[in-house]
Amino acid sequence: MRYFSVFFFFFLFFSSCDKYEPYCPEEDTTCEENQPTIFNLSFPSNFPTPNIPSFNPLTEEGVNLGRHLFYDPILSSDNTVSCASCHKQEYAFSDNKEFSFGVNEAIGDRHAPTIINSIFSTDFDWDGKSSSLEDQAFRPILNEVELHNNNWSEVINRLQMSEIYPDLFCNAFGTDDIDSLHVVMAIAQFERSIVSYNSRFDKWLNGEIMFTEEEIDGFNIYATERGDCFHCHPIGLFTDNIFHNNGLDTEFEDLGRYNVTGNPLDQGLFKSPTLRNIEFSAPYMHDGRFATLEEVIDHYNFGGHPSPTVDPLMKYVGVGLLLSNEEKANLKAFLLTLSDEEFINNSNFSNPFN
Numbered sequence: 629m630r631y632f633s634v635f636f637f638f639f640l641f642f643s644s645c646d647k648y649e650p651y652c653p654e655e656d657t658t659c660e661e662n663q664p665t666i667f668n669l670s671f672p673s674n675f676p677t678p679n680i681p682s683f684n685p686l687t688e689e690g691v692n693l694g695r696h697l698f699y700d701p702i703l704s705s706d707n708t709v710s711c712a713s714c715h716k717q718e719y720a721f722s723d724n725k726e727f728s729f730g731v732n733e734a735i736g737d738r739h740a741p742t743i744i745n746s747i748f749s750t751d752f753d754w755d756g757k758s759s760s761l762e763d764q765a766f767r768p769i770l771n772e773v774e775l776h777n778n779n780w781s782e783v784i785n786r787l788q789m790s791e792i793y794p795d796l797f798c799n800a801f802g803t804d805d806i807d808s809l810h811v812v813m814a815i816a817q818f819e820r821s822i823v824s825y826n827s828r829f830d831k832w833l834n835g836e837i838m839f840t841e842e843e844i845d846g847f848n849i850y851a852t853e854r855g856d857c858f859h860c861h862p863i864g865l866f867t868d869n870i871f872h873n874n875g876l877d878t879e880f881e882d883l884g885r886y887n888v889t890g891n892p893l894d895q896g897l898f899k900s901p902t903l904r905n906i907e908f909s910a911p912y913m914h915d916g917r918f919a920t921l922e923e924v925i926d927h928y929n930f931g932g933h934p935s936p937t938v939d940p941l942m943k944y945v946g947v948g949l950l951l952s953n954e955e956k957a958n959l960k961a962f963l964l965t966l967s968d969e970e971f972i973n974n975s976n977f978s979n980p981f982n
């Protein structure tokens with residue numbers, strides 16, 4: 629009897645080893661018993677309800693795995709580029725280049741957007757072609773100007789053979805049989821943990837600090853008909869997460885939202901970006917056309933270019949806001965109060981391999 633059970637044990641052991649060749653986990657059988665810890669996400673009460681799909685709850689272990697994947701060039705075909713190559717924490721998870729380099733220095737045609745408070749959004753990419761962060765994360769892994777893999781099986785093989793990932797997947801999802809869905813689920817969990825709400829503006833709102841006179845004037849321009857920014861970039865998230873044409877062009881090189889819907893009324897519409905941490909995420913707009921906030925403010929002050937789809941909320945097309953130099957400077961001073969130093973330096977969001 630004793631001999632029989634030893635024999636049986638070995639049989640099991642070798643058959644599971646075969647499956648995971650060449651990586652052979654020693655404690656494979658305990659994996660399914662793992663219970664990940666619920667991740668506690670805090671955010672202010674004036675923020676909307678977060679969007680967390682029921683099949684992918686936030687857990688400590690899932691966020692940790694996602695953070696590793698986000699920073700690991702193992703996801704790119706030649707091990708040179710990671711998500712963080714284009715979405716850098718110091719630039720509010722955007723890039724300081726107009727267009728970022730992918731594998732083989734391939735270059736795209738849109739500026740890398742920030743990743744901030746994405747848990748409150750339902751549409752992703754400038755044109756909203758992705759409707760969840762899980763959907764979105766699938767895209768760069770195979771995209772030829774981003775991580776440039778030919779197929780998922782290469783990526784999965786690399787992860788399965790690595791020294792760390794089978795354990796990290798086991799802790800997060802109770803499986804070390806890695807697949808593409810769990811890869812994007814983990815990345816989405818990490819992205820959902822990237823929240824920012826500790827700017828000077830938030831502290832002012834909570835009565836913890838005072839604004840300068842310039843900042844107060846800038847806030848009044850922003851939040852009233854005078855500058856009229858608040859409709860598309862409302863107080864709170866500082867984005868309405870809706871698509872608008874803010875008058876950048878009369879003719880469109882990039883048709884934006886139209887590429888997704890095919891509706892002519894969507895030509896030249898792009899998702900309003902959040903203005904939180906705007907100080908860090910230059911250059912600006914979907915094509916990075918403006919290098920500075922002064923240029924952005926000059927665009928709105930000029931009023932924007934007319935076109936059939938220009939947003940009715942761009943009320944000053946052809947007229948201009950007619951802000952004085954002082955008012956423009958004050959509007960900028962207000963925008964700078966949206967910088968969240970704690971967010972930019974938060975070690976929970978930084979490279980776990982450093």
Ligand code: HEC
Nearest residue numbers: 710711714728729730738739740741752753754755768774
């Ligand atoms: C080569 C640069 C590059 C790499 C690498 C890259 N991205 Fe992006 N990312 C972009 C660009 C450019 C866009 C805008 C795409 C569009 O609008 O069509 C984008 C869009 C996004 C968005 C949408 C943000 C929003 O609010 O709309 C998310 C989230 C994102 N990327 C996450 C990732 C993840 C996760 C990875 C790694 C798996 C990754 N990116 C790799 C450049 C890059």
Ligand code: HEC
Nearest residue numbers: 855856857860872874898899900901912913914928939941
């Ligand atoms: C009609 C809606 C609308 C109004 C009004 C509006 N914006 Fe925007 N804003 C947008 C959209 C849409 C974009 C992105 C456009 C693109 O990239 O094609 C944008 C982009 C920006 C950006 C660049 C963000 C980035 O990450 O690249 C800044 C800064 C900005 N707006 C500030 C302002 C200020 C300041 C005002 C008021 C003077 C204002 N906006 C009024 C819709 C609007």
